[in-house]
Amino acid sequence: MAERNFRQLLEAQWEQGKFLCVGLDSDFEKIPEAARQAGGGIGDTMLAFNRIIIDTTKDLVCAYKPNPAFYEAHGDEGWKALRATIQYINEAAPEIPVILDAKRGDIGNSNIGYTASAFDHLHADAITVHPYFGSDALASFFARKEKGVIVLCRSSNAGSGELQDLKVDGVPLYQIVARMAAGPWNAQGNCSVMVGATFPEELAEVRKIVGDMPILIPGIGVQNGDLEKTVQAGKDSRGRGMI
Structure with a gap:
């Protein structure tokens, strides 16, 4: 992956008047039934839900902020969903930085x-x-x-x-x-x-x-x-x- 600079990515978004950061704290238990993957596992469902949010907001935000706790709670499936979510952001909206809210x-x-x-x-x-x-x-x-x-x-x-x-x-x-x-x-x-x-x-x-x-x-x-x-x-x- 090409090297990315967080501050430069942020400044580019601010230049466009974008200051909104969307938290991708996807709680599986609260994902609407309509957004759940038919026959998919927990990880697939979380990723699919995140993709909907990203596709809907990518023209409006300056950053995305996933919290690993919501993914780690589901073991391997959750961890794969977190990694795949960040990968999807980098592919679908490469100009938007990702903040890992891991504290x-x-x-x-x-x-x-x-x-x-x-x-x-x-x-x-x-x-x-x-x-x-x-x-x-x-x-x-x-x-x-x-x-x-x-x-x-x-x-x-x-x-x-x-x-x-x-x-x-x-x-x-x-x-x-x-x-x-x-x-x-x-x-x-x-x-x-x-x-x-x-x-x-x-x-x-x-x-x-x-x-x-x-x-x-x-x-x-x-x-x-x-x-x-x-x-x-x-x-x-x-x-x-x-x-």
Whole structure:
């Protein structure tokens, strides 16, 4: 497969005014009966459902974001469906980047394996990661200059503040993470952050810290994030920068 650059793919979509990221979190139990493959297994059904979504939205989105948990739950069939879904995106919409929403976080050697899985096996263009282990643990991700490394900063779940709002020398922890991601962790220019749409005030604070860095902003839809407030808080100096 030809080398792809996550940031360049994103910028091309932003240039067209596309900021929507579609999550491919296909829960097999919730797939409508009408969309199920006649006589097909779980993996075939998930792939067929994803293909419908991709074919319907590929002219509207800036990225796709599958969460491996929904696929791993079904063993080999699910894993094959995830790989085939990313392959289909690369074939049907090669200009659209794929973010693997895996939220990986471990010590260095384990992350080397996660890096290879995401980028060499699944061929994702970016991955979400946990900052808790520090930069040395994330080195294998950061080393892939053409790939995107999206650091969890202020997550969209209701209980995220238990840790992320804790203050260190008077500064909330999520802001310290944003500073690290925009500073020393971004030596390769491939770092981004994730901030939930459910916290627009915090999103605005993070935008001030990270400048024009891309921000992945989940939480619109089921989690009731406010779209208008999200855009106002999340856009960069060019009116872009949002996924």
